[in-house]
Amino acid sequence: MLKNYFKIAFRNMARYKVISFINLFGLTVGLSCCLLILTYILHEESYDRYNSKASRIWRVTRSFNNKDGIVSLHLGAVAPPFGPLLQNDFPDIQKVTRLLPTGVTPVRYEDKLFNEDNIFFADNDLFSVFDVNILKGDRTNALTDPFSIVITEEVAHKYFGDADPINKVVRMDNRYNLRVSGIIAPLPENSHFHPSILLSFNTLKDSAIYGEKNLATNWGNNAFFTYLLLPENYPAKSLEARFPAFIDRHMPYNKKDPASQPSKYTKLFVQKLTDIHLHGHTDEEIETNGDSSRVTIFGAIALFILLIACINYMNLSTARSTLRAKEIGIRKVSGAQRHEIITQFLSESVLISWFAIILAAALTILLLPWLNGLTGLHLSAQLLLKPAVLIPIVLTPFVVGILSGIYPALFMSSFQPVKVLKGLFKAGGKTVSFRKVLVVLQFSISIVLLISTTIVFQQLDYMQHAKLGFDKEHIVTLAYNNGLDKTFESFRNALRQDPHVLAATRSSRIPSGRLLDEQGAQTEAGDSLRPVNADIKYVAVDHDFVKTYGIPIKAGRDFSRNYATDSTGYLLNVAATKVLGMKTPEEMVGRNFAYGGVKGKVVGIMGDFNFEDMHQSILPIIFVIPPANSDQFGRISIKLAGNDIRATMAHVEKVWKQYLPEVPFESTFLDERFDKLYKSEQQQGSLFTTFAGIAIFIACLGLLGLSAFAISQRIKEIGVRKVLGASTGSIVTLLSTDFLKLIAVAAVIAFPIGWYTMHSWLADFAYRISIQWWVFIAAGVLAAAVALFTIGFQAIKAAIANPVKALRSE
């Protein structure tokens, strides 16, 4: 029986090539989109799951609350004392391991000098908590000795070529000699951290590096990523209830004042290792994480595209049903039961879906490099080959086939043989209306995607071109090196030798980064200072920061070398004056102020500017000139004139090499850093455009098939109208209007959905565009234009045909 069904299915496909192509092509593209997006989703969901103990590993995170209990900062890393104390106080914790990233650090071996970006302090327990493949060295004590390092194969090859790296000594930051004690394979891409060099944690105990005392008492340096290994099925979240007492037991505070209990302003949490990538979202992460909402959005888009393709199948099959009616009649007369007819049509649609999935699999493999290029990921089709994924994929054609085929099957199996064999059959009104509903659905989805794409790009454009409140053009940034601590003024002067270097400054953070540092502030209240009940983020800067960045001073003045007292002077932004209760910026100038316990005066007020990306609102900021050698500077910023940049950069590099011969020169322009902030949105935008394009294309293919069919049904009517004097134009209008009406209805449905979707998306940005009405009209008009183009070609063909031919064929 099935053989007979498939035989006729094949022959039908061969006979109605265009419609078969539309169906097969649509389903193939739809399924390819699904497979591509599935690969992406599987990749995102797979993060850290390669670890055999993944379900038992939890990360400790720390939040800070303001007085109202609102979380002002949530960090993925905690202070160094927490790790050992947790292990001590909670016997259920089997192991604790910590990672401390060092930031970009130069490493030299003989004449090879590179900046290394992924250096972490780590201990031996890292190897027993995480799955790390140790190629050489001892798993149990490779990281025991201070100043020993474990490096990846790639790093080993980079420095030592083919020589045995074990016991080789490299020099870090021109200060320490480190001995290679082990080689590891690089961690997989789907790991939330990728160390290239692991530096023995015991090294930190050296007082020149960090010091044991600091490790035990520095509660403010929340940079230690701390992981717990818990027993199988351990209720890890139950630990959180015991953390407040733990915090109060160990963190110092004034015991006489219960209000100052640390648990009142800071909390510890545990976070599942496998949740870090998609649900991490803390303010401090090792690498940029993924985003679960993006995974959901793309999953939905994939299903929508597949739905559009399935609708094409439904529409074209029911439209074509008149052509199959005779066959159905004959089968019924020959003894076919209704369920046998249903089975026949379902097996046809399942068969087509089977072809589609095979083609889609091939297309997916071809398109993965393109998707990788667009997303910067390294997705592999191998992800689809796991049994848990492959089996559902293999079963997909049944689902898609049944979804696409069930309506046509039910509809066609209901044909009465008497009517169809007598030629009395006409596809009923109900079917036509249902087809219309489906076309409306397709175009609603397409229009929503069009609206979304436009708004995503408008927002991107806004973020990239909005006035940030300072001048980000022609600013080069370099990693600060402590080797400049004593020579920075001379370094700056050397830079300024070139008239194209307008200013140079150093600071703890630079715009485009996050504002995570904060200390307590006190402001003038009568004769004394009272604590400020607001968060003010600080940035350590030198005298030239405001000038370099072109930040406007609204009141008072900028830091100046002419005032010795500026070493305890403060610059605030307007947002800070507002949280301090000032009506005007001027009011704040000259007031006594203390920050981090250091008393001084407010010398000036800066205009507000976007230090962080546009997702974040402008926070109250304080600029502080730190004491000499306080190890607070992180980056250098150099303002260039903007002409002859190549020569100026050559000069900058020359000066750098002169002052820091042991540090490789690496620079980035500030606007590039800002662009990078929106990279994920930009990728999202590109993917949106692509998928919206595909959705509309498939919808139009369906419309093409449907209109061709509808027009072929009206050939006689067109002939009669022409004979009676209708113009070509009026016939094209007649034929197009029906479809355009559907697009109009689709637009009306799509507008509110598009508005709601994008309104929710934009809510994630502190600075966002307002949604404009013309976007909706434009999306509707574009959809209508594409549809009109699709239908118009056939309508014109039908309208200019010789009417005699049409009438004779009746």
Next chain:
Amino acid sequence: MIKITELQKSYRTEEVETIALNKLTFEVKEGEFVSVMGPSGCGKSTLLNILGLLDDPDGGSFLFNGIEVAHFNERKRADLRKRNIGFVFQSFNLIDELTVFENVELPLIYLGVKGPERKQRVEVVLDKMQIMHRRNHYPQQLSGGQQQRVAVARAVVNNPKLILADEPTGNLDSSNGNEVMTLLTDLNEQGTTIIMVTHSEHDSKYSHRIIRMLDGQAVTENILI
């Protein structure tokens, strides 16, 4: 074999009700060859559809081999139909996408006959209809007469007790028409009951009896033998 009593059938559109069969009563015995004649719209096709269990009557009784089938549901009708009734249509009604062999094979597939037996039975009947040499051709590649022979082959392949023919020569020239009528007569002589709707007085002469219909009623019956 067939006994219908006061059979009624009407078709309704929004505004008009057309009575197709108006209390029609007659009987057909096993082995008979009956022609049904009458002007267009007199209800003969409706009658044939009801007799063929393709349509159900609004009222009256329809005994098929002594079993009341007037109110059978679709499943029962289809089951009874595929075991007992073969159809021949004016417009042949062959499936264009299937070859001659496959078209004839179709009723056997729905009867659940296994492949090798199907092949043998189809070949026997194709041979009998003298279209064996065309077994792998598609309907479009055949002449009208050949197509109707395929249709007859399909109608008889499951050895039905009853063949219903709806103007079987209507689309054929006279020589092809005569051939088809001879085929039907042969089948009748071998014991198959045949009821044929026709406009052709010539064709009706091949039958034993003519029922003439007007406005949904049998007006006269001519016994020819």
